[in-house]
Amino acid sequence: MSKNTPKAIRGTQDIFGADAEDFAFVVETFERVRRLFRFRRIEMPVFEKTEVFARSLGETTDVVSKEMYSFEDRGGDSLTLRPEFTAGIARAFLTNGWQQHAPLKVATHGPLFRYERPQKGRYRQFHQIDAEIIGAAEPQADVELLCMADQLLKELGIKGVTLHLNTLGDGSSREAWRAALVDYFSAVKGDLSEDSQERLEKNPLRILDSKDRRDKPFLADAPKIDDFLSDEARAFFKAVTDGLDAAGVKWKRAEALVRGLDYYRHTAFEFIPDEGSAAADALGSQSTILGGGRYDGLMESLGGPATPAVGWAAGIERLAMLVGEREEAGPAIAIVPEVDDDFGLATLLSAALRRQALNTEVFATGSARKRFGKAMKALPAVFIIINRQKVVNSEYFEILTKPNDRRGALHEVLRDEILDGIRTVFTERLKVSSMNMPYGSIIQLKPEEVLVLTK
RNA sequence: GCGAUCGUAGCUCAGUUGGUUAGAGCGCCGGCUUGUGGUGCCGGAGGUCGGGGGUUCGAGACCCCUCGAUCGCCCCA
Secondary structure, eight states, X not given: OOTTSOXXXXXXXXXXXXXXXXXXXXXXXXXXXXXXXXOEEOOOOSEEEHHHHHXXXXXXXXXXXXXXXXXXXXXXXXXXXXXXXXHHHHHHHHHTTGGGGOSEEEEEEEEEEOOOOOBXXXXXEEEEEEEEEXXXXXXXXXXXXXXXXXHHHHHTTOOSEEEEEEEOOSHHHHHHHHHHHHHHHHTTGGGSOXXXXXXXHHOGGGGGGOOOTTTHHHHTTSOOGXXXXXHXXXXXXXXXXXXXXXXXXXXXXXXXXXXXXXXXXXXXXXXXXXXXSHHHHHHTTOOOSEEEEEOTTHXXXXXXXXXXXXXXXXXXXXXXXXXXXXXXXOOSEEEEESXXXXXXXXXXXXXXXXXXXXXXXXXXXXXXXXXXXXXXXXXXXXXXXXXXXXXXXXXXXEEEEEEOSTTHHXXXXXXXXXXXXXXXXXXXXXXXSOOOOOTTOEEXXXXXXXXXXXX
């Protein structure tokens, strides 16, 4: 590589091969589960006016104050690449009059941008799947959303992950709790870590999940949200947990679980790998794989009517790390024309087979030997080798259908389907009633038959 | 924004206390062998050792800066 070749931007990734398969598997599974739960697909712009994020997330949050990709466009407007989905969806809900569809269940996925230090499972351009229920104040909405998340993780085959659940109460409960925490921690401020002293000013709730040893002694006796919950908030949370129990979704109360962004109320949750699990190992310090909560305050911060809503998002890269290696599957059929003159016949066959919904790849570069070697490496279920033979004065073609023994067991079931497909192509084209074609059979075609085939 | 480790061919890595034309395996290209084929053998292309500066008779190795990667902290999915 020349030193003049531009490099990828820090924190971005080019995804290829097995990793790309993992990524696609996550997205495809999400799409399937989304339909099962009847969430409607939406597409959102990748950038918005900066104020969309500044007003909804809160000016003082780290995301807004130092992690946004903001720029001025040619018209002088301040725009920002979306650092999350929720704010943009809320904006769309308000500007498009989607109130008429409320309660509205929507889902989307795509890239997000945050100027952060890259590390394991964390990038500057990263990707999330996202689900939201807007305009539903009932705890049933929280339950349905969590059921969907739970089923998604199960269908992805991710094990050793637990739903950690908490309530932040309604607006007034949350404020009372926050004030009590500030009082409590201010009294011992000098003994707290520097980080937590700062959090005391900016985000006191966050002190609760501090990892610093100096903070730990004070955490157990800190004020609990449960002592500040209004009767309504308590009833709401109970309805959520009862619903989860009814649906068979396992959960664990996590009193220290809070949300960083200002707009959250009531339910807050994260799916976190169990300690010592393979999932925890694979993720390093990026422990949360799916997180969200209720954000009843958001719409008002954007100047809209009070609108209750609840949602979650999950990092696709993180999920992809947990779904296990998905190899790129080999082709069903590999076609190897031994000489270039037979490339036309190979093209004809591949086109016909693809129309039969059989994925097919043609190997036609290098010597016959190399062609076969490359076809081997692609691990097809079946080979079709086109071999031109000369016998005395006439020329004929041999078409050899050969199952791949190397991965025989894997393709056992597939083979019959594949050979059926090949048989169909030949019998239809040659207008013969049937064609015997067991594994390893050789079909000899005269030039005039090839002519019929290629017509 | 802070800290630690690292950066040699397309990939995975060797490269001894600084000492001649920087190596291997895999991959790629070509040839031979074999001849219903996945093997073996031979050959070839491909590196200003991330970039810049410095120390030295001499730097891939040492020092500084910078860029990037990885893993933590903060924050967060």
